[in-house]
Amino acid sequence: MRLLCAPPAVGRLNEAGAIRIMLYGQAGADERGSAGAAVRNVIRKERLAPALRAWDLLSIAMSVMAADAAGQRKESPDGWTREFEMEIAVSDPVFWNAAAGMLTGMLGFLTTDRWVFRFIAGGAAPQPPAQVFVPPENSVVLLSGGLDSLSGAIDLAAQGSRPVAISKTVRGDGAKQVNFAASIGGGLRHFQFNDNAKVPVTDDTTQRARSIIFLSFGVLVASALASYHAGAMVPLYVCENGFIAINPPLTGSRLGSLSTRTAHPYFLAQFQDVLEAAGLRVEIRTPYATKTKGEMLKKCADQPLLQAFAAGSTSCGRFQRYNYRHCGRCVPCQVRRAAFLAWGVQDTTEYVFEALGRDDSDHAGFDDVRSVGMALAAAKGDGFDEWLGSALCWPQIQERAALNEMLRRGLGELGALHVKYGVK
Template identity: 30%
Template sequence: MISPDTARFWWRAVPKERPKGAGWRAVDESDFREREDRVTGRQSLTGPVPGWADDLLRTARAVFLADRLVRRDASPDRWTRHFTLSLPVTDPERWQEAAVPVLEPLLRALTGDVWTLEFRQLPQRPTQVLFPGDDARRAREVALFSGGLDSLSWAAQRAADARRGPLLLVTFAERKPQKRVQQPAHEAVRALAKRLVRQITVPGQTPQAHGSTLERSARSRGLLYAALAVRAAAAEDVTVLHAPENGQLALSPPPSRQAEGETEGEAEEGAVGGLPASVVHPWLLHLLNQLIQAVAGTVRVKNPLLYDTCGEVCQAALAAGLGRDDLERTLSCAAAPARRPGPDIVNCGLCYACLVRRSGLLHANGADATPYEAAPWLLPADHRRTELWRALELWLERPEFTADDLVAELPLPPRTHAEPLLEVVEHGRDELRRLVRSAPRMEETA
């Protein structure tokens, strides 16, 4: 039974399609600001996109659109919302029977909301325009490339490996960060490349507000980003998609659950890294891979940096040939000033992702010359934006991080050993402790 406060969205298979029944809100590609042909059109793919990959992307787009169009503060608890989505796919029976049991828990864990998915027959496959087939250009590896520390480090390491074929980087572009961060990061990778490096840049998906205020937490954005890259990997006939994120952020241990002031509705549009339900958390990646397998998909998503701290990721980037300035130009922030109007400051310096970033650069370089919006240790002690810093200091005073802490919010996948993950967290805590000890001195000498 559908609750009366459930938001019901019907994704139109064709522009003039009408929802069957009352209470639905019809949505489609036109509800995004970006031109459709720049999102799913010609993108230098060397092969056709399988139906299941198009279906996955359509589902992720509908989820993201619903997520942004329904405000959390209108819910009884000012957070949890209820959604029902009706979506057209190539094989509705498979999606309904095999995918829904995995997809609905995935969305619940990712967004904190309650989701009901209904699938119906897609009347026709999307039209695809492909570049002429060229096996020499076909990717042998595909990776997400955001322009952050983690994706830059991984791309630099892989690009320098001359033994492999072409590397395809999939970038989810954003207007200001693309010019300030993503383009310079890609140029730094190309300068080190000993193999062909291709890039697909997909414009950021911005819903049409139609006069209302969009929800800002945007927890489903990571799934949309992953689905875009899975689609590209499937078209290139690559079976593993790399989604690099250091273990400190991927595991999201305390105090990151208190990060970003998110419960106050202050998380910025596009804030994904470092939030409590990052899509690259091992459990969510496990569910995502189960979902792909359930719809007969051929791509597996893997986080190659799960067992690395941010400092170790930075060290690997330097060893691959990147310079300190390359690392300091990256975007790590979960509430990035780079996404807001105003001065060209890229990272806030206060969120959990920025604090991990500061500790990683300090570990690798002995210093961090990144220009931040603010430093938490220089703000008044009662300033609301120092809450996370104070929580971090208390958390680091705890003698150890236990296996129970590791699974307090989300479980680990079957046959996943906790010990190596606990080591990552403890090594990351050591890096953060050094940041806490060095912070005032670092600011005095900056």
């Protein structure tokens, strides 16, 4: 699949063999897609002046999001791996063409697709406003509306930090993102963005590339902060528990990107390499890389605040499918429920499928529950290290011994959940 992603001014609107994605503009025709107009408007409204290469990175991320939506995995030869040829307009095509191999490797790991990039001139970075607003904060934290990012932002505020909170608005989570940001540390400066990537075909829903846009939003704002303009390195906090970040394949059928890699340490290391090559002084920090979700909750610095908001956070991988309710049985839901159990705080979240161990016609299709059960059985029968296999074999992964032990404890939390519900 070939995509041409550029602002309207680039022209080439009806090029044969390519899906035209209008960056920072409207599609203008049914056969075209679009992305980014709303982001540009937010930046203009807030009078921010991000770095040019941060804008380029955002253009690349939005183009990837459009491709991820347009490419139908079921139509690929193996039912999963897709091939993309991306032509993207940026402000510095010479640099990005030189860095194309880094992007190919990073996205190949993240999505298990094949990516080819070519960059052209014509990228649209809005002109800085006459009166630029330079936020005084010196760090950024991603605030998704999930339980981990909530707990992490609470910890940062308790430590005396006042990061700018960055959210990617997702239907069902926008209001809680605003509420969380307003309640942490007396209120954090908060920006909500949405790439609004729309394609002229039926959307593929696997969304394996989604973390690149969230990170790019964070980089964009980080490069607009006062400390960045003063020449400092700006921390970008990704507060994700280590177990779900590595997301070890539970069974042999969940290898590769069948288990999502949105915050995998190898992917984040590759993303950091891109930032460094681009001269973007933003450092990704993952303070909970060696913590389980239960450990994050137990050690959160403001327990009353966390307990007040925890049940209202979102963890479910099928949240929209179940009318903005937690299904209770996908892997993220099981990790969430196990964390509450380890935390020792009553979980008042409403789950569509509360009884994990029930086996009847109303509770059929528990594939993820069976997968966790199989992982627990394999770790018990063949040994934990045999079950874990090559999950930590990737280069650039640090603290392997600590990660190994964290994964062992995380699997133990899931085991306690299955015991509680009598899963067999």
